[in-house]
Amino acid sequence: MNILVAEDDAVSRLVLGATLRRLGHQPVLAENGREAWAAFQKESPPLVITDWIMGGIDGLELCRLIRAERRVKYTYVILLTVMQGKGAYLEGMNAGVDDFITKPFDPDELAARLRVAERILGLQTQVKQLEGLLPICTYCKRIRDEGNAWSVIEEYLARRTDASFTHGVCPQCFATVVEPELERMKQEGK
Amino acid sequence: MSDSAGPMALDRAVLANLLAVAAGEDVSLLEELVGIFLADSTTYIAALREAADAGDRDRLKKAAHTLGGSSGTIGARGMADVCRQLEVLAGPTAPGGVAALIDRLEQEFGRVRGELETFLSRGAR
Numbered sequence: 001m002n003i004l005v006a007e008d009d010a011v012s013r014l015v016l017g018a019t020l021r022r023l024g025h026q027p028v029l030a031e032n033g034r035e036a037w038a039a040f041q042k043e044s045p046p047l048v049i050t051d052w053i054m055g056g057i058d059g060l061e062l063c064r065l066i067r068a069e070r071r072v073k074y075t076y077v078i079l080l081t082v083m084q085g086k087g088a089y090l091e092g093m094n095a096g097v098d099d100f101i102t103k104p105f106d107p108d109e110l111a112a113r114l115r116v117a118e119r120i121l122g123l124q125t126q127v128k129q130l131e132g133l134l135p136i137c138t139y140c141k142r143i144r145d146e147g148n149a150w151s152v153i154e155e156y157l158a159r160r161t162d163a164s165f166t167h168g169v170c171p172q173c174f175a176t177v178v179e180p181e182l183e184r185m186k187q188e189g190k
Numbered sequence: 191m192s193d194s195a196g197p198m199a200l201d202r203a204v205l206a207n208l209l210a211v212a213a214g215e216d217v218s219l220l221e222e223l224v225g226i227f228l229a230d231s232t233t234y235i236a237a238l239r240e241a242a243d244a245g246d247r248d249r250l251k252k253a254a255h256t257l258g259g260s261s262g263t264i265g266a267r268g269m270a271d272v273c274r275q276l277e278v279l280a281g282p283t284a285p286g287g288v289a290a291l292i293d294r295l296e297q298e299f300g301r302v303r304g305e306l307e308t309f310l311s312r313g314a315r
Contacts, residue, residue, distance in 0.1 A: 010226045011260035014219070015211065022214040053255050082258065082274075104262035104270075107207055 001118065002043060003027045006036030006050035006062060007080065012103065016049065016080075019107050023114065033057025037065055046073065046121050047114075049101070052081040052092075060095040067096035074124040076117045080105065130160060199301035204265025205309060224306050227264050231257060231299050235292065238276065242288045250288065251280035257295075266302045269295060 003025050007013040013029055020027040028043055030036035034056045040048065048066065050059040057065070063077045079097045081088060092100060098120070099113055134156075135144040142150040154165045169178055212219035234257040241249035258273030272295040279288050 009256050009259045009263070010230060011223060012263045014223055014226065015208065015263050018211045018215050018219055022211055051259070053252070055252070082255075082262070103259055104204070104265075107211070 001025050001047060001114075002045040003114075004030065004036060004039055004043065004045040004048045004050075006030045006033055006048065006054065006059065008032050008051060008054045012051070012080075016105070019105075019110060023111055025114070033059070033062045036062055040066060040075075044071070044073070045075070047076045047078070047117055049078045049080060051103075052079055052088075060092065060097075063092075063095045063097050072128065074121065076121055078113060078117065126160070198305065199266060199268055199298060200305045200309070201265035201267050204263075208264070221310060223264070224310055227260055228303060228306070230260060231269075231302075235296055235299060238292050238295070242292060247280045251277050254280060261302075264302075264306075266298070268298045269302060272298060 003020055005013060005016055005020070005027050007016060007029070008031060010031075013031070017027045017029050028039055028045065030039050033050070033054045036048070036050060037057055039045075040062075048062070050062050052059040059079050059081075063079070066075050066077060076098050077096065078099045078101055079092050080101050080103050081092070082103045084102065089100070099117065101110060101113060136142070136153075137144075137150065142152055143156045144150050145156060151159075157163050158165070208220060208223065212223075234253045237253045238250060238257075241247075241253060254273045254276035258270050258277065261267075261269035261273060272291055276288065276291050276295070279291065
């Protein structure tokens with residue numbers, strides 16, 4: 001995964017970059033918030049790991065800038081911080097941070113948090129696919145899935161979401177289908 | 191009693207992690223890392239003294255924060271602790287005592303430098 005790292009301390013940046021490469025990722029390293037923001041606009045990475053306190057654009061400001069972009073593809077932001085406590089946590093969350101890693105970071109904890117990030121980014125992609133264009137039959141309204149099989153919409157959604165269906169009749173169909181049918185039955189019964 | 195007779199200035203578990211990370215790199219990451227750390231620490235300690243002399247709390251706080259970060263990353267816990275104390279002292283209600291802390295930081299840095307040089311010459315090669 002492409003990961004943008006914003007860290008103004010050269011030692012931490014070097015170690016973080018090497019650790020990410022060792023975990024199989026492709027880090028892009030930025031020396032400050034401004035450089036990171038430029039790299040973000042150029043590379044559009046799915047994940048950003050940023051230090052909190054940096055000169056110029058700090059970690060929270062970088063996160064706010066990313067959130068203000070309102071990109072279709074979600075960007076997962078992890079804040080590196082030595083700050084602890086409720087105040088720092090809430091400030092980070094309010095800026096749009098997804099997760100925190102305490103400095104100095106533990107490589108195993110970093111690996112675990114990256115797995116969580118990948119899982120959440122994967123779910124985001126699935127949701128976007130559900131929100132996106134679905135091939136639907138003009139006549140019977142069946143939906144074609146990724147295996148080219150056609151399913152009725154209830155089955156399609158039930159397999160992919162927690163949604164379940166209760167069947168009812170909307171006012172329009174009640175007026176155009178149910179009422180004429182009731183009328184017809186009444187006429188036949190006479 | 192000399193400083194070297196006390197507890198180790200570097201956290202061995204952190205160094206082991208750095209060795210493991212460096213093993214996967216093409217370049218000699220550890221040598222590069224130690225080189226940057228030693229040079230940056232010298233620069234930041236000088237910046238701390240200048241900021242303390244000038245009464246520049248913002249600069250003092252920023253330098254202490256950055257040096258604290260790199261010290262923690264390389265396993266120099268004693269240096270990281272002193273930097274944290276400097277960050278607190280550099281806050282709006284600074285009661286003083288900054289100069290004594292910078293002296294302690296410099297002393298601790300001397301121990302760290304010695305251990306890093308030994309680590310590079312023996313352990314990391």
